[in-house]
Amino acid sequence: MDTNKIIEIIAYTIPSLVTGGVAYYLFNAYFNDQQNTRRWLLQKENRKDALPLRLQAYERMALFLERINPTKLLIRVAPLSSNANEYENLLIYSIEQEFEHNLAQQIYVTDECWTIILTAKNTIIQNIRKTNMSEKIDTADKMREAILNNLLDGESPCIVALAFLKNEVSSFL
DSSP states (O other), X not given: OOHHXXXXXXXXXXXXXXXXXXXXHHHHHHHHHHHHHXXXXXXXXXXXXXXXXXXXXXXXXXXXXXXXXXXHHHHHSOOSSSOHHHHHHHHHHHHHHHHHHTGGGGGTSOHHHHHHHHHHHHHHHHHHHHHHTSTTOOSHHHHHHHHHHHHHHSOOHHHHHHHHHHHHHHHHO
């Protein structure tokens, strides 16, 4: 082959390679853009569907915190006998039942929110146990009275957790 033929082949090959490279780049960019657009639309649709579930979870957790608030818990769960230990167990059982009923809601709330709710629940149980350990407590009615008096001294953990819950809901609405 002579040099003119080689130059002629190269002259035809280089533009076709450049055109092929540009076409590949443009098609690749177009398909990536289309894929990103589909992904964004899917995420948007999922967020729209998930918002009612998240709100329902926050509502249920607010209801849980209201139900385990000692002022409401003591009214709702009356002692079955005058034994303070039995009443302590009944209160804790009631709190645990409420908690187990709402356990699945942790999927929809943030980790920080769930931790605060757990802390509130555990603090209330700890306060009930601590109150019953007092030597002054010998009946269920005295225990109820002492728990309510302890609440007057400080802020209920339920109120703190509920304030956090409300703040979190308002941040994503």
